[in-house]
Amino acid sequence: MIIYEHGTSIKDTIKTKNPHQEGIGESALKYDALDKVLGRIRYTDDIKLPHMAIAKLVRSPHAHARIRHINKNSVLSMPGVIDVITGQDMPVKYGVIPWTKDEYPLAFEKARFVGDAVAAIIAEDELSASLAAHKLEIDYEVLPAILTIEDAIAYPEIKVNEHAKIANITKEVDLSFGAVEENLSNAYIKLNEKFSFHNTTHAAIEPHAALADYSPRGVLTVYSSTQVPHYLHRSLAEVLGLPNHMIRVVQPPVGGAFGGKSEPFDLEFVVALGALRSKRPVKLLYTREEVFFAHRGRHPMKMDLTMGVDKEGIITAVKNNIAIDGGAYASFGMITAFYAGQLLTGPVGMKSYSFKATRYYTNKPACGPKRGHGSVQPRFAFEIMCDMMAEKLNLDPILFRLKNAVKEHSTTVNGQRVGSLGLNDVLKKVADESRFYERYKKLPYGHGLGVAVSMYISGTNYPVYPNDMPQSSVCLRIDRSGRVLIFSGTSDIGQGSNTVLCQIAREELGINQQQIHVISGDTDLTPVDLGAYSSRVTLMMGLAAQEALRKARLVFAQAVANFLNSKTESKLSPENLSFAKERIFVTENFNIGVSFQEACVLAESSFGALVFSGDYRTKPRGGDYRGGSIGASPAYSCTAHIADVSVDKTTGILSINKIFVAHDCGRAINPLLVSGQIEGSTYMGAAEVALERFVTDEEAGARKGMLIAPSLLDYRLPTTLDTPSIEAFIIENPDPNGPYGAKEAGEGPLHSAIPAIANAIYDAVGIRLFSLPFTPAKVLKAIKEKEVRDASA
Amino acid sequence: MSVLHRLRINDRLVEALLEPKDTLLELLRYKLDLIGTKQGCDKGDCGACTVLINGEPKLSCLTLAMMVNEQTPVTTIEGLQNSMGVDIVVEAFDRSGALQCGFCQPGMILSAKALLAHNNKPSLREIKEALSGNLCRCTGYTKIYLAVMCAALVIRGETLNLEDAMAVVIKNSLHLERP
Numbered sequence: 001m002i003i004y005e006h007g008t009s010i011k012d013t014i015k016t017k018n019p020h021q022e023g024i025g026e027s028a029l030k031y032d033a034l035d036k037v038l039g040r041i042r043y044t045d046d047i048k049l050p051h052m053a054i055a056k057l058v059r060s061p062h063a064h065a066r067i068r069h070i071n072k073n074s075v076l077s078m079p080g081v082i083d084v085i086t087g088q089d090m091p092v093k094y095g096v097i098p099w100t101k102d103e104y105p106l107a108f109e110k111a112r113f114v115g116d117a118v119a120a121i122i123a124e125d126e127l128s129a130s131l132a133a134h135k136l137e138i139d140y141e142v143l144p145a146i147l148t149i150e151d152a153i154a155y156p157e158i159k160v161n162e163h164a165k166i167a168n169i170t171k172e173v174d175l176s177f178g179a180v181e182e183n184l185s186n187a188y189i190k191l192n193e194k195f196s197f198h199n200t201t202h203a204a205i206e207p208h209a210a211l212a213d214y215s216p217r218g219v220l221t222v223y224s225s226t227q228v229p230h231y232l233h234r235s236l237a238e239v240l241g242l243p244n245h246m247i248r249v250v251q252p253p254v255g256g257a258f259g260g261k262s263e264p265f266d267l268e269f270v271v272a273l274g275a276l277r278s279k280r281p282v283k284l285l286y287t288r289e290e291v292f293f294a295h296r297g298r299h300p301m302k303m304d305l306t307m308g309v310d311k312e313g314i315i316t317a318v319k320n321n322i323a324i325d326g327g328a329y330a331s332f333g334m335i336t337a338f339y340a341g342q343l344l345t346g347p348v349g350m351k352s353y354s355f356k357a358t359r360y361y362t363n364k365p366a367c368g369p370k371r372g373h374g375s376v377q378p379r380f381a382f383e384i385m386c387d388m389m390a391e392k393l394n395l396d397p398i399l400f401r402l403k404n405a406v407k408e409h410s411t412t413v414n415g416q417r418v419g420s421l422g423l424n425d426v427l428k429k430v431a432d433e434s435r436f437y438e439r440y441k442k443l444p445y446g447h448g449l450g451v452a453v454s455m456y457i458s459g460t461n462y463p464v465y466p467n468d469m470p471q472s473s474v475c476l477r478i479d480r481s482g483r484v485l486i487f488s489g490t491s492d493i494g495q496g497s498n499t500v501l502c503q504i505a506r507e508e509l510g511i512n513q514q515q516i517h518v519i520s521g522d523t524d525l526t527p528v529d530l531g532a533y534s535s536r537v538t539l540m541m542g543l544a545a546q547e548a549l550r551k552a553r554l555v556f557a558q559a560v561a562n563f564l565n566s567k568t569e570s571k572l573s574p575e576n577l578s579f580a581k582e583r584i585f586v587t588e589n590f591n592i593g594v595s596f597q598e599a600c601v602l603a604e605s606s607f608g609a610l611v612f613s614g615d616y617r618t619k620p621r622g623g624d625y626r627g628g629s630i631g632a633s634p635a636y637s638c639t640a641h642i643a644d645v646s647v648d649k650t651t652g653i654l655s656i657n658k659i660f661v662a663h664d665c666g667r668a669i670n671p672l673l674v675s676g677q678i679e680g681s682t683y684m685g686a687a688e689v690a691l692e693r694f695v696t697d698e699e700a701g702a703r704k705g706m707l708i709a710p711s712l713l714d715y716r717l718p719t720t721l722d723t724p725s726i727e728a729f730i731i732e733n734p735d736p737n738g739p740y741g742a743k744e745a746g747e748g749p750l751h752s753a754i755p756a757i758a759n760a761i762y763d764a765v766g767i768r769l770f771s772l773p774f775t776p777a778k779v780l781k782a783i784k785e786k787e788v789r790d791a792s793a
Numbered sequence: 794m795s796v797l798h799r800l801r802i803n804d805r806l807v808e809a810l811l812e813p814k815d816t817l818l819e820l821l822r823y824k825l826d827l828i829g830t831k832q833g834c835d836k837g838d839c840g841a842c843t844v845l846i847n848g849e850p851k852l853s854c855l856t857l858a859m860m861v862n863e864q865t866p867v868t869t870i871e872g873l874q875n876s877m878g879v880d881i882v883v884e885a886f887d888r889s890g891a892l893q894c895g896f897c898q899p900g901m902i903l904s905a906k907a908l909l910a911h912n913n914k915p916s917l918r919e920i921k922e923a924l925s926g927n928l929c930r931c932t933g934y935t936k937i938y939l940a941v942m943c944a945a946l947v948i949r950g951e952t953l954n955l956e957d958a959m960a961v962v963i964k965n966s967l968h969l970e971r972p
Contacts, residue, residue, distance in 0.1 A: 029887060029888065033890075033892060035895075036894075036895025036898055037883050037892060037895065038829065038871075038883060038899075039869070039870035041895060042828065043896065203930060204896075204930055205831075205894070205928060206894065206896045255894045255895065258930070288834040494896075494931050658971070676890055676936060680893065680931050684930075711834065711836065711838055717838075717839075717930070720920075721925045723934050725935075725969050725970035726933050726935055
């Protein structure tokens, strides 16, 4: 095995091949890449079944309205219409978190935002379904709508969602670690600022799609562009009242997700019930506008952050009050309220810490988990404040962070057990590559550099619903042909989990890529994996796969040892054998051994059918208090960003010239895929700074509650011309808890991109911006205010 | 009212029963099962439905099927593979890791193909301009530039294969901007 040196960039690793035929650390091509680039791979909407009907949703035009009556007869006689489904047909509440089941598959009794689905038409074709959807008569009683956190607090009698026990609150978390107030009053310097983070969405290019089929035997099959086949499986059973074993969920390749497809949606229930009732396959593809309605994007947060340091520049206390705008439903919001506080305590640590996070219901599309769930917003505030504090202390911002670094293999102030954490390495790498010390504070007016760091979980302990079963299992079937079939419940949503499985199999068995086939994301064929979220896949699936493959190794080695002993009167035991280059051989002598395929025959002859399984089980982790396990992870990644920006003082236009990013992913199982994750995360973070915004009309009037920009153009998804140049560096600090030392890479590298840009703006033009997005008007206003301040000073 | 209409798609004559409202995207995807042409927004924002008409990248969702005919050949991603193998631009995207979920790639590859047909030595800026109508949500575009530059090197004959091309592009940071 090659352990890459710290700070090896993709430049060095992309061509590196292992001297042995091993999979780990190699930039292997994606398992399904050729199918994808040739347009041959079948996403959910590409599947077409015989006699298939089409479903279309009817959505509320009101932000908050009682549904008095839906006149199904108004459309049932229209040409092509097969069925009309309403909320009354599925009056069972569901929710991805078992404690906050607060939504119906179709709004029942009440619609809670403009775009809330209230009915569905099943028809022969899309045109008939669309025409009927426009014609369906629905009698609404319009109710006053709550569109802001302020209104949610001011009008507790107007309940957005009846699930709220108190006023319009989904969840309140109030936790304190250490003597925060005392440390703040004794602080050498104390800073307090108010920050706000706006609403943004995932905008995967593949719109959500679902297709259901029903067999006369009674089995319901649902194909869905989901990231969580297992949770969808459970919710379908619960809502439809079918036994779990009569439902099969298949997750075809997903065209991007980023958290936006990590819970069940209206469309899956509608196609399922449509298929059950019509006895025909039924498909539904969201329009782009509907993807915006489904949302579950980044929660807007208002944060009141206080930080205190002592004379040496050690952070003695951090206190954060967070108000979270949740939208109409809870989604993962209970977790969001925890993550907003729990994930801030590293890689820059503090001596005491408290936070209060309150999530409110509002009459808007529900927010949920977008890449960097719950922790991107507080990270934005905290990293800007670190920059401000460093300046007050006359310390350089990198040194300030290193002074306060959480030590590797230690426990944070809120009880999170941290393993490897390469803060020093990631900071050094981006500082060197960007020539930070040469240029910081020395660039001409209008041009600046900014730094920020972050940390993220590699999966969480918390299995969404409490149980003692494995979080991930992998099965193998190996046969006399020499083929290794890997069955995993994981969802390859583009991140490359199927490729990672192949690489682990190659590493463990010394076989080649062509021998390995992966079957994933199918609840009939594969063992359970909880899904592609919380950056859990590589670690949890990886360890499960490793266990299964090591069981196989033992059996193969035994069979080969027995064979060699019978031939040569040697006394070999399994430990004397190695696996490489499609051979199993005596470690000291490559020539004494058999081919992998011969070994398959030997093993099957001795032990029968070759089937193996491996599991990853959650070990108890985290602080010993209520909620202490939420955000507790087996391993934490670490990221540093340095942004190079220009600000035009006459127009207020911000240009992000370049972002340098270094990410400690423990061990890069596939450096090409890891650097792709780092680049993609950084791009997505940068996009949230100045371009993207998910805006609801909050003004009174006919448009109240409507989305202002439910299209990719108006939402302003960055094109090639809007995206800054990104240079990604992989840092490898293997973590004992990860497979081969691997930690996450898919979400962490988003976080600090945003505050790094904010801090670079300060270096460029001397203004501090605390409220996202940084529109030209906002930038310009701050520059003008600074000019006035400077003139009067 | 449906009309029998004749088109040329991927070098083959196709007759299809069309209604005037049918878009080229609907014809390709849902009638001819050429699923490589993707529907991401159906309103001209995302570029996932890009096809080549007369060699020029066009949005098939904004093109009525009846606007193209035998004289205006259409190339979809399926047309970039034949018994001889896979087009070099397709292969470059595969080798460079220029895809994650893969949904935008067919459209992106066709736009790149059109660029390289006109200009086999594009600058980074020219690549960005040529691909600016194709949104990608996964990659941050970096490896897509890498793929186009590698394909260009091979098309120009400056390197023998994509592996060598990749080494040249990465070594000289051609796909990146350095301040």
